[in-house]
Structures are given as C-alpha cells and as structure tokens.
Amino acid sequence: MIRTLRLLAGSVFALAVMAAADSPAPAPNGIDLPENYKDWRVIAPSHRTDNNTIRVIVGNDAAVEAARAGETNPWPDGAILGKLVWKDAQHESWDTATVPGDFILAEFMVKNATKFGDTGGWGYARWIGLDQKPYGQDANFAQECYSCHIPVKDHDYVFTKPVKLP
Numbered sequence: 327m328i329r330t331l332r333l334l335a336g337s338v339f340a341l342a343v344m345a346a347a348d349s350p351a352p353a354p355n356g357i358d359l360p361e362n363y364k365d366w367r368v369i370a371p372s373h374r375t376d377n378n379t380i381r382v383i384v385g386n387d388a389a390v391e392a393a394r395a396g397e398t399n400p401w402p403d404g405a406i407l408g409k410l411v412w413k414d415a416q417h418e419s420w421d422t423a424t425v426p427g428d429f430i431l432a433e434f435m436v437k438n439a440t441k442f443g444d445t446g447g448w449g450y451a452r453w454i455g456l457d458q459k460p461y462g463q464d465a466n467f468a469q470e471c472y473s474c475h476i477p478v479k480d481h482d483y484v485f486t487k488p489v490k491l492p
Contacts, residue, residue: 350453350457350458350459350460351459351460352451352460353450353451353452353453353460353461353462353467354460354462354463354464354465354467355449355450355451355462355465355467355468356465357434357436357449357450357451359432359434359451359453359458360386360406360408360434363384363386363406363408363432363434366384366385366386366390366408367384367385367390368382368383368384368489369383369384369385369389369390369393369407369486369488369489370383370486370487370488370489371383371489372485372486373414373424378413378414379411379412379413379414379430380411380412380413380414380424380425380426381409381410381411381412382409382410383407383408383409383486384407384408384409384410385405385406385407385408386404386405386406388402388404388405388406389401389405389406389407389437392405393488394488394491396488398481398482398484398488399480399481399482400437400439400447400482401437401482401484402437403437403438403439403440403447404437404438405437406434406435406436406437407434407435407484407486408432408433408434409432409433409434409486410429410432411429411430411431411432411433412426412427412428412429412430413426413427413428413430414426414427415427415428429455429456430454430455431452431453431454431455431461432452432453432458433450433451433452433453433471434450434451434452435448435449435450435483435484436448436449436450436451437449445468445469445471445472446472446475446476446479446482446483447482447483448472448475448483449468450467450468450471450472452467452471
C-alpha cells in the first residue's frame with residue numbers, strides 16, 4: 327500500500343513537472359501567459375496595413391463584461407486584453423479574401439492600476455511565434471509598449487474599441 331502511494335505521488339509529481347515544462351516562460355516582468363486565453367471571447371478584430379497583419383482582440387471575463395457594458399474608460403482592474411496576431415494571407419480559393427496566415431505573436435495587457443501605475447495602470451506582455459517565446463530582455467521592455475499606447479491615454483491606453491453586437 328505504501329509503495330503504491332509512493333508510486334502514485336511520484337507519478338503526479340512527474341506529470342506536474344512535465345506540464346510546467348510545456349508552459350511558456352513568463353514575460354521578463356513576471357506576467358504569465360494567461361492559461362485559457364485560447365478560449366476567451368472576441369472583443370474586436372483589427373487589421374494593420376503598415377505590417378499586413380490580422381489581429382483578434384480577446385478578453386477574459388472581466389474585460390468582456392466591461393466591453394459589453396460600455397465600461398472601458400477606464401477598464402476595470404482585473405481585465406486582461408489579449409491580441410492574437412497573424413500575417414495576412416490570401417485565401418487559396420477566393421483571391422479577394424484576406425485570411426490569417428502564419429501566427430506572429432500573442433500580446434496581453436493586464437489592468438492593475440496599483441501594480442502597474444508606472445505604465446498607465448497596465449502590465450504588458452508578449453510571446454512570439456507558435457513556440458511562445460517571451461519578448462524582451464528585461465522588465466524594461468514594458469516601457470516600449472507603454473510608449474506606443476500614450477497616444478490613446480484618453481481611452482485608458484487602449485487602441486481597441488469593442489465591437490457592437492446586435
């Protein structure tokens with residue numbers, strides 16, 4: 327019985343280590359890649375013509391509830407916005423359709439006005455490619471993100487405008 331319990335405990339520990347090994351490393355500022363972001367709901371799509379990318383902006387429950395209620399200026403603490411980015415591609419059977427091509431990156435903004443007061447109340451994180459390699463050499467990379475978002479300071483540093491649904 328004791329041997330069985332030891333084997334079971336060892337197996338559980340091994341599975342936990344393997345699961346941790348499969349998780350991408352946190353961003354240099356300590357933000358973890360949100361666990362279930364692939365199941366989050368869409369807040370808005372966007373397209374950038376300067377770098378030919380398609381983006382889908384998703385949110386955790388707090389962000390989606392705020393977006394649907396029109397309570398996004400400011401966004402509530404606890405809201406997390408994710409931006410999933412693909413290169414533009416042309417649909418193989420429909421030449422006027424632009425579709426997602428190669429996956430480029432996943433970016434996240436975590437709202438915590440106290441913790442991230444130096445960057446407008448938002449923590450920034452980015453993971454590159456399908457292997458989800460954290461972006462940035464150290465925590466100062468967030469200043470690069472913050473600098474880009476200063477033009478939308480009056481919109482709580484967020485470019486995205488949630489889409490209206492019927």
